[in-house]
Amino acid sequence: MLHQGDELELRIEKFADRGKSLTRVDGYVLFIESGVPGDRVRICVTKRKASYAEARIVQLLEPSPLRTAPRCRYFGTCGGCKWQHVHYEAQLEAKRQRVYEALVHHGGFDGVAVRPTLPSPRIYGYRNKMEFSFSTERWLTPEEIASQQPLDRHFAVGLHVPNNFYKVIDLEECHLPEPITVRLLNALRTFFKEQHWEPWDIRRHTGYLRHLVVRTGTRTGEVMVNLITSRYDTVRMAELKAFVQQRFPEVTTLVNTINTSPAQVAYGEATHILFGPGVIHDKIGPFQFEIAPEAFFQTNTEQAERLYEVTRELAEVKPEDLVYDLYCGTGTISIFIAPHVRHVVGVELVASAVENARANAAANHIPNCTFVAGDLLQVLTPEFVRMHGRPDVIIVDPPRGGMHPQVVRRIAQLRPERLVYVSCNPQTQARDLKLLREHYRIEAVQPVDLFPHTDHVECVVALRACQA
Numbered sequence: 001m002l003h004q005g006d007e008l009e010l011r012i013e014k015f016a017d018r019g020k021s022l023t024r025v026d027g028y029v030l031f032i033e034s035g036v037p038g039d040r041v042r043i044c045v046t047k048r049k050a051s052y053a054e055a056r057i058v059q060l061l062e063p064s065p066l067r068t069a070p071r072c073r074y075f076g077t078c079g080g081c082k083w084q085h086v087h088y089e090a091q092l093e094a095k096r097q098r099v100y101e102a103l104v105h106h107g108g109f110d111g112v113a114v115r116p117t118l119p120s121p122r123i124y125g126y127r128n129k130m131e132f133s134f135s136t137e138r139w140l141t142p143e144e145i146a147s148q149q150p151l152d153r154h155f156a157v158g159l160h161v162p163n164n165f166y167k168v169i170d171l172e173e174c175h176l177p178e179p180i181t182v183r184l185l186n187a188l189r190t191f192f193k194e195q196h197w198e199p200w201d202i203r204r205h206t207g208y209l210r211h212l213v214v215r216t217g218t219r220t221g222e223v224m225v226n227l228i229t230s231r232y233d234t235v236r237m238a239e240l241k242a243f244v245q246q247r248f249p250e251v252t253t254l255v256n257t258i259n260t261s262p263a264q265v266a267y268g269e270a271t272h273i274l275f276g277p278g279v280i281h282d283k284i285g286p287f288q289f290e291i292a293p294e295a296f297f298q299t300n301t302e303q304a305e306r307l308y309e310v311t312r313e314l315a316e317v318k319p320e321d322l323v324y325d326l327y328c329g330t331g332t333i334s335i336f337i338a339p340h341v342r343h344v345v346g347v348e349l350v351a352s353a354v355e356n357a358r359a360n361a362a363a364n365h366i367p368n369c370t371f372v373a374g375d376l377l378q379v380l381t382p383e384f385v386r387m388h389g390r391p392d393v394i395i396v397d398p399p400r401g402g403m404h405p406q407v408v409r410r411i412a413q414l415r416p417e418r419l420v421y422v423s424c425n426p427q428t429q430a431r432d433l434k435l436l437r438e439h440y441r442i443e444a445v446q447p448v449d450l451f452p453h454t455d456h457v458e459c460v461v462a463l464r465a466c467q468a
């Protein structure tokens, strides 16, 4: 029997959720912080529950052949990447495995063939958006502490350490975005500190600098800097504008979003455009999309294109098809498939996203899309179907929580011949598919890696209506 504080030697069996790994000891599951399958380790049990225990690695006795050297000096401290120390091939296989297990454990589907995960064209420098936080509480890395340099502990801009709401790593290096993003982060940090602009204090709700968001158009080269502050200060913004224009001619637009509320979110009540158009553009396939400061846009542009290609192929769309694109966001999937079908009806909760979708369709000369704003729970009614027609294909791409069971039931009643479920959460996807198993059979399961070095996985499942 295991007890808290026990130390033992074992070999790690496989990856588990949230960047952990696991192994079984006498049939009892042990979750281990950050191990890699194949590692031989000495562990210490940190927590014991009735059905499982948690442990941390005390010593790596024999590293797994799946290990590789992480590229970033913050790896292990920063919460952004959990798998930089794992070969990319092994990351892909772990994601495939994750999807398979979700289908078994949350869907009750056994023996479904899951295709190999589609690799991302770029595994570093792939992110088109980074959201950095400011804090008065800097998290010092072990190297920073060891350096014995005088360090400013009361100013940090970077990423949060995992499970810590207050502390931020003063990040000088990051390999997920394009290099311009990190150059901006570092130059702006120096500028803000020289100007004595105060970072936001999360505990007292005072200070000025809250978030720094950098968005890049992977295929257009456009760059947006959005500084989120607690108030609008015209003098400071004039100084920032002069600095950015002089030092970074690559930046195509600078905006300042105001968030006066205590909530730590990188959006706010008002957005001031300091120069440029206040939006950037990016391209997916032949289509150009306008991206507003707060708009959702897939963060890995090149791989988003492949995700949409997979979606279109698995939907087996035909020129005469009527397609519903549910949870359509700014209409990217709708527009991507529109030239291949008769008509697309997109539904989306956020009204501004629907406006973007309409503008995107118009700008790309796509005449055969209709976008409807509303909650699917209320919108997807028999009346809606009478108005827009019975779909041949439904594509759904819900947020992490998956679909409301009532929406799943409505889809089952509508019974389009083909259904494609795009998801960023294999567990809720499997749970929703379980509700459809009497009506649909799974034809293909294709994980797509949009987020290399993180444990996030996107998955496209193609379904076909069973014979009634």
Ligand code: SAH
Pocket (backbone or CB within 6 Å): 296, 297, 298, 327, 328, 329, 330, 331, 332, 333, 347, 348, 349, 350, 353, 374, 375, 376, 377, 397, 398, 399
């Ligand atoms: N398919 C899009 C966006 C998917 S993100 C793309 O690839 O870009 C999921 C979207 O579902 C978000 O835009 C969110 O606003 C929307 N959403 C969430 N709950 C909803 C609901 N109940 N009804 C309609 N849309 C919803």
